[in-house]
Amino acid sequence: MTQQDSGGRLLVTEVRKRFSEVVALDGVSLEFREGEFVTLLGPSGCGKTTLLRIVAGFDWPDHGTVVLDGQDITRLPPYHRPVNTVFQKPVLLPHLDVFENIAFGLRSRRMPEDSIHETVTGMLDVVRLAGFERRRSDELSGGQAQRVNLARALVNQPRVLLLDEPLSALDLQVRMEMQAELKRIHRETGVTFLYVTHDQQEAMAMSDRIAVMHEGMIRQSGTPMDVYHAPNCYFVASFVGNANVLPVIVDGDHENRNHVRVADTDVSVLVDDIPADVRNGWISMRPETLRLTPPDDARIVGKVTDRSFLGAHVIWRVDVGPHEIRVQGEVGGDGVARSGDLVGIKPDPRWVRFLRD
Amino acid sequence: MGRKPALANRILAGLFVTVVFVFLFAPVLIVIVFSFQGPPRLGPPLEDIGLHWYRSMFNNTVYMDAFRNTIVLAAISMVIALVLGTMTALGLRRASRRLGALGNILFFMPLATPSLFVGLALLAYFDTVGVPLSHGTVAVAHFLWVFPYFLIVARSGLDRLDPQYEEVGADLGLTPMGQFRHIVLPLTFPILIGGAVLAFALSTDEFVRTLFTIGPDSTIPIVLWGQFRRGSDPTVNALATILLVISITAAVGALGLVGARFNRFARSSGRSRRRNAG
Numbered sequence: 001m002t003q004q005d006s007g008g009r010l011l012v013t014e015v016r017k018r019f020s021e022v023v024a025l026d027g028v029s030l031e032f033r034e035g036e037f038v039t040l041l042g043p044s045g046c047g048k049t050t051l052l053r054i055v056a057g058f059d060w061p062d063h064g065t066v067v068l069d070g071q072d073i074t075r076l077p078p079y080h081r082p083v084n085t086v087f088q089k090p091v092l093l094p095h096l097d098v099f100e101n102i103a104f105g106l107r108s109r110r111m112p113e114d115s116i117h118e119t120v121t122g123m124l125d126v127v128r129l130a131g132f133e134r135r136r137s138d139e140l141s142g143g144q145a146q147r148v149n150l151a152r153a154l155v156n157q158p159r160v161l162l163l164d165e166p167l168s169a170l171d172l173q174v175r176m177e178m179q180a181e182l183k184r185i186h187r188e189t190g191v192t193f194l195y196v197t198h199d200q201q202e203a204m205a206m207s208d209r210i211a212v213m214h215e216g217m218i219r220q221s222g223t224p225m226d227v228y229h230a231p232n233c234y235f236v237a238s239f240v241g242n243a244n245v246l247p248v249i250v251d252g253d254h255e256n257r258n259h260v261r262v263a264d265t266d267v268s269v270l271v272d273d274i275p276a277d278v279r280n281g282w283i284s285m286r287p288e289t290l291r292l293t294p295p296d297d298a299r300i301v302g303k304v305t306d307r308s309f310l311g312a313h314v315i316w317r318v319d320v321g322p323h324e325i326r327v328q329g330e331v332g333g334d335g336v337a338r339s340g341d342l343v344g345i346k347p348d349p350r351w352v353r354f355l356r357d
Numbered sequence: 358m359g360r361k362p363a364l365a366n367r368i369l370a371g372l373f374v375t376v377v378f379v380f381l382f383a384p385v386l387i388v389i390v391f392s393f394q395g396p397p398r399l400g401p402p403l404e405d406i407g408l409h410w411y412r413s414m415f416n417n418t419v420y421m422d423a424f425r426n427t428i429v430l431a432a433i434s435m436v437i438a439l440v441l442g443t444m445t446a447l448g449l450r451r452a453s454r455r456l457g458a459l460g461n462i463l464f465f466m467p468l469a470t471p472s473l474f475v476g477l478a479l480l481a482y483f484d485t486v487g488v489p490l491s492h493g494t495v496a497v498a499h500f501l502w503v504f505p506y507f508l509i510v511a512r513s514g515l516d517r518l519d520p521q522y523e524e525v526g527a528d529l530g531l532t533p534m535g536q537f538r539h540i541v542l543p544l545t546f547p548i549l550i551g552g553a554v555l556a557f558a559l560s561t562d563e564f565v566r567t568l569f570t571i572g573p574d575s576t577i578p579i580v581l582w583g584q585f586r587r588g589s590d591p592t593v594n595a596l597a598t599i600l601l602v603i604s605i606t607a608a609v610g611a612l613g614l615v616g617a618r619f620n621r622f623a624r625s626s627g628r629s630r631r632r633n634a635g
Contacts, residue, residue, distance in 0.1 A: 056528060058524055078528050079526075079530045084528055085525075085528045087521060087524070091521050091522060104526075104539075105529035108526075108529055109530050
């Protein structure tokens with residue numbers, strides 16, 4: 001496949017969608033740059049699939065617009081949109097073989113037979129399925145079926161490729177392999193990817209940008225690094241990765257507003273960027289940014305309740321007052337503390353985030 | 358030791374199945390066998406084997422007219438049920454749950470209505486609106502009879518079709534009409550044909566509604582009924598055998614056609630669309 005040179009700038013503005021009593025999307029705006037890999041990440045029911053279906057044209061929004069390369073496509077039926085979808089279930093048409101499934105969109109656009117053969121064969125190479133032309137859907141593994149699904153969408157040269165949890169039905173190993181494949185194909189085709197998933201590892205591994213969704217709204221949109229290390233709210237911090245999110249109180253009479261007190265303890269933590277008018281909120285600390293120290297060196301002191309060896313690293317669970325803090329460390333480094341030990345926890349102030357809601 | 362009860366069970370099961378099959382097929386076999394009986398008797402013993410009653414049937418214009426009427430009537434009601442029933446099933450599939458339930462009640466009500474009542478009602482209705490009884494009126498009656506059956510079969514097929522298949526079609530550029538032709542139809546036509554064969558068969562031996570709405574003509578069931586009122590005629594054995602052969606051929610042929618087409622669909626649909634593309 002050659003690099004696509006035209007289009008793929010998608011602008012979703014103030015989109016709202018309600019299904020009878022349920023608000024699926026509550027004013028979502030998002031911009032997709034040409035050739036960008038954007039992931040909508042969120043738990044089930046957050047509206048991410050609804051947003052994908054609105055871009056695909058399967059659902060129309062109650063309010064708001066979808067603009068693709070300057071053209072308003074909000075009310076265009078799916079068969080007139082220059083976008084294609086990779087569905088969650090690999091719904092290959094069971095009455096057609098692999099070749100005909102991939103050729104389907106080209107045939108419905110009346111492409112001449114010679115070009116169809118050439119294009120489909122080229123696409124089979126891209127998804128590494130050369131030689132599978134005459135297989136049927138029941139003769140393919142889950143990963144192979146999903147490759148056909150991908151080829152069937154990509155072969156139409158969509159300006160935006162929509163992927164609706166395409167890997168969720170696959171085994172872990174195949175899933176990892178397909179993640180690498182998707183990244184490669186994205187790089188080689190240069191098509192804008194809109195990817196929907198509830199799997200934060202998947203989102204991290206592949207995306208240029210992640211939009212974290214919750215209850216029909218986008219809570220945070222940024223690079224995987226931003227979203228992981230600089231979550232902007234309680235939801236993002238606790239959904240993405242496995243952060244320690246603790247309720248804190250900002251003691252207003254402190255001269256120095258760089259400290260917060262963890263609720264129900266006398267532990268204080270150094271934090272940057274506390275907004276002026278805030279009295280309480282949350283702090284988020286990633287387990288791998290914390291370090292165990294001897295108890296008398298640290299402001300945070302607690303008792304180890306569990307130590308799990310996970311191969312590459314160790315996770316300690318430490319009770320600090322009514323809260324549990326997880327600390328991740330390297331094997332053989334500070335890996336000596338055991339259950340029952342009293343330990344200190346040292347956060348790296350660069351990675352401690354204050355969250356107001 | 359352990360094998361003995363299992364063996365006994367198997368023998369019992371085999372015996373039971375044999376009895377059921379004898380029960381099912383013995384009457385049919387008797388009809389077939391005695392259709393080759395020589396004149397002039399209807400029952401045993403079997404003597405003078407030959408095609409006497411077949412000749413008698415083909416020479417009997419009453420039978421032959423009735424036979425033609427039956428087939429034409431069945432074909433017409435089948436085609437109308439096939440077209441309207443498929444459209445109805447497609448519509449109900451998209452309807453809301455409440456509308457779908459209402460549709461079920463209204464469309465399937467004729468199944469629960471006594472045929473005598475329907476026959477009388479149709480007769481009274483045609484009389485009131487001033488339509489003389491004819492092939493048309495009996496075709497209406499037969500359509501009303503076979504339509505719910507076809508609809509049940511068609512809905513069972515279409516409702517099981519994952520709507521995502523049509524979304525795939527739409528996504529790949531097919532308009533709703535194209536989705537029907539290239540996706541819904543190829544995936545459901547075995548069931549639609551099955552429903553059509555059922556409709557044909559139901560029309561063929563419908564009696565009560567036919568009696569009330571047919572007017573001066575006859576179908577096979579009407580003729581047989583009249584015949585048996587006057588006493589038995591061994592020609593009916595020949596007639597029944599011919600009907601049996603036709604219906605079995607139709608059913609097996611339809612199934613075979615369905616199977617063969619289903620297996621070769623990729624190629625043939627590819628070819629037909631290739632023609633369009635060229």
